[in-house]
Amino acid sequence: xxxVTVAASTSAASLGARAAAAAKHRPGSLxxxxxxGTMTRGVSLRVRAMxxxxxxxxxxxxxxxxxxxxxxxxxxxxxAEAEAEQKAxxxxxxxxxxxxxxxxxxxxxxxxxxxxxAExxxxxxLEEEKLxxxxxxxxxxxxxxxxxxxxxxxTPNAAVAKPAMEEGSESSEYKSSLFxxxxxxxxxxxxxxxxxxxxxxxxxxxxxxxxxxxxGIDSVRSLTEDDPFPGFDGGITPKAEDFAPEPAMxxxxxxPVSSTPSPAVEAAMASSAADGFVPAAANSGVPALAAAAxxxxxxxxxxxxxxxxxxxxxxxxxxxxxxxxxEELRDRAIVSAGACGxxxxxxxxxxxxxxxxxxxxxxxxxxxxQLGPGEYFFTTxxxxxxxxxxxxxxxVLYEAIAYVVPGLTKDERKFLAPIVLGSSVLFYAGIGFAxxxxxxxxxxxxxxxxxxxxxxxxxx
Amino acid sequence: xxxFVSQFFIGYSNEAVESLxxxxxxxxxxxxxxxxxxxxxxxxxxxxxxGQSGIVSSKQMLSIWKYVVVGSVVxxxxxxPSTDPFTQMLLAVPxxxxxxxxxxxxxxxxxxxxxGDVNQIEG
Numbered sequence: 001x002x003x004v005t006v007a008a009s010t011s012a013a014s015l016g017a018r019a020a021a022a023a024k025h026r027p028g029s030l031x032x033x034x035x036x037g038t039m040t041r042g043v044s045l046r047v048r049a050m051x052x053x054x055x056x057x058x059x060x061x062x063x064x065x066x067x068x069x070x071x072x073x074x075x076x077x078x079x080a081e082a083e084a085e086q087k088a089x090x091x092x093x094x095x096x097x098x099x100x101x102x103x104x105x106x107x108x109x110x111x112x113x114x115x116x117x118a119e120x121x122x123x124x125x126l127e128e129e130k131l132x133x134x135x136x137x138x139x140x141x142x143x144x145x146x147x148x149x150x151x152x153x154x155t156p157n158a159a160v161a162k163p164a165m166e167e168g169s170e171s172s173e174y175k176s177s178l179f180x181x182x183x184x185x186x187x188x189x190x191x192x193x194x195x196x197x198x199x200x201x202x203x204x205x206x207x208x209x210x211x212x213x214x215x216g217i218d219s220v221r222s223l224t225e226d227d228p229f230p231g232f233d234g235g236i237t238p239k240a241e242d243f244a245p246e247p248a249m250x251x252x253x254x255x256p257v258s259s260t261p262s263p264a265v266e267a268a269m270a271s272s273a274a275d276g277f278v279p280a281a282a283n284s285g286v287p288a289l290a291a292a293a294x295x296x297x298x299x300x301x302x303x304x305x306x307x308x309x310x311x312x313x314x315x316x317x318x319x320x321x322x323x324x325x326x327e328e329l330r331d332r333a334i335v336s337a338g339a340c341g342x343x344x345x346x347x348x349x350x351x352x353x354x355x356x357x358x359x360x361x362x363x364x365x366x367x368x369x370q371l372g373p374g375e376y377f378f379t380t381x382x383x384x385x386x387x388x389x390x391x392x393x394x395x396v397l398y399e400a401i402a403y404v405v406p407g408l409t410k411d412e413r414k415f416l417a418p419i420v421l422g423s424s425v426l427f428y429a430g431i432g433f434a435x436x437x438x439x440x441x442x443x444x445x446x447x448x449x450x451x452x453x454x455x456x457x458x459x460x
Numbered sequence: 461x462x463x464f465v466s467q468f469f470i471g472y473s474n475e476a477v478e479s480l481x482x483x484x485x486x487x488x489x490x491x492x493x494x495x496x497x498x499x500x501x502x503x504x505x506x507x508x509x510x511g512q513s514g515i516v517s518s519k520q521m522l523s524i525w526k527y528v529v530v531g532s533v534v535x536x537x538x539x540x541p542s543t544d545p546f547t548q549m550l551l552a553v554p555x556x557x558x559x560x561x562x563x564x565x566x567x568x569x570x571x572x573x574x575x576g577d578v579n580q581i582e583g
Contacts, residue, residue, distance in 0.1 A: 368483040430501030
């Protein structure tokens with residue numbers, strides 16, 4: 001039992017536990033947990049029988065007895081150790097239960113892993129002790145039935161020893177079943193089945209051999225590739241660091257897992273499923289939408305060219321700090337306000353002419369009165385204000401354009417002049433239209449009466 | 461036209477009624493009318509900006525002409541202070557034609573761009 005297998009089996013077992021947890025969190029797939037659990041249990045029993053079967057055949061009785069004695073001593077030592085560790089594990093589990101969904105935070109994850117390691121050691125100790133006991137009792141070469149029975153009894157014992165958490169015992173069986181390659185394949189198959197049952201499509205996930213530390217990040221990215229802006233996660237896409245295993249663990253466990261989906265992907269699926277977030281690969285609606293849209297590369301390029309135009313597109317580009325921009329804005333605002341103020345004062349000087357001019361459309365028909373003191377004065381102020389704004393508008397417009405122009409590209413500048421010119425012309429045209437047509441018309445002049453008067457004038 | 465209107469006013473109102481208006485109310489009405497009309501004449505400019513930035517295409521603008529008819533009539537009713545439908549239509553019809561002209565202009569610009577510029581952003 002090398003260290004590599006221990007670590008690998010531990011990570012695989014924690015995967016199984018996570019998958020089970022995910023199944024528990026999704027109400028529609030409770031069945032998945034049951035089937036997966038029984039399956040792993042069966043596998044582990046079979047494998048343990050094989051292990052126990054192989055060991056006695058290789059050694060002669062003396063060696064076996066010696067090994068058994070040694071194993072018993074070791075087992076006693078490990079039992080004491082395991083008890084202490086079980087306590088810590090129980091505490092960790094309680095804490096994990098308290099924290100609930102946040103149990104997948106790294107700290108508690110590490111505690112869980114350590115606890116499971118301890119549990120594994122305890123399981124081994126129990127098993128070896130049982131084996132030793134049976135072999136001491138039977139001096140003759142052991143019949144293949146006995147170890148099976150021993151192993152079979154070992155499992156309930158383990159389950160009794162840790163009644164607090166059924167999940168834990170399940171995953172510990174899982175671990176002890178991972179001593180041979182075939183068993184490991186079976187176990188992983190079980191994990192995949194469970195993953196399929198909870199709706200996560202593992203077979204489609206890209207298979208990449210995890211090399212070191214963050215080997216799973218790329219494959220995780222490819223799962224969320226439907227996002228047109230992979231750079232902008234916005235917190236929705238689960239961060240790879242959240243579910244990537246501990247660096248040391250990943251580097252150790254990379255060897256046996258290379259033929260299957262990387263652990264980070266499965267962990268990502270399991271943990272995100274536990275949170276209620278369905279991974280993009282499992283969601284059938286999103287890829288259809290994404291297929292309808294233009295390819296993400298083109299969208300990206302368009303957005304980038306819009307946000308960050310090239311050097312040649314910006315002829316006089318200058319870099320300014322925010323305060324310089326604000327200063328420029330203040331200067332231009334002061335100039336604009338000054339121009340408008342001057343224009344208003346100018347208009348106020350000629351307010352009487354303006355009033356007469358505005359009365360022109362109806363002056364022949366209507367007599368104007370002021371019904372209170374100062375009414376005419378405020379009218380002139382109002383007229384001067386409006387006309388002053390109208391006069392100062394070109395200056396304001398110029399300042400606004402001059403403020404904006406350095407940030408415009410060549411293409412945008414091409415349309416600046418037509419737009420400014422057209423807008424000004426249309427504005428004054430609108431005012432002229434209202435002055436010449438609407439004002440008289442609004443004063444109850446109908447087209448019919450106009451035609452009638454025209455007819456009368458011609459006849460006279 | 462303005463002269464015709466003025467001449468008509470003389471002949472029309474002299475016979476029936478003498479009008480006395482508050483100068484304050486009159487200028488309130490006239491100034492608001494002038495400015496709002498001037499602003500509402502900016503519709504083609506806004507259309508051109510929208511079409512140029514690729515947010516709305518000319519086909520989309522033309523496809524919602526029904527809503528534009530209703531909207532311009534409502535806007536004319538709000539802008540003109542008098543209550544008669546004639547004045548309202550007098551403002552609504554130019555608004556509609558301005559909108560249609562703006563949509564056509566956007567279409568022309570799109571066509572001109574489609575020939576030369578390949579990398580245009582379509583909405």
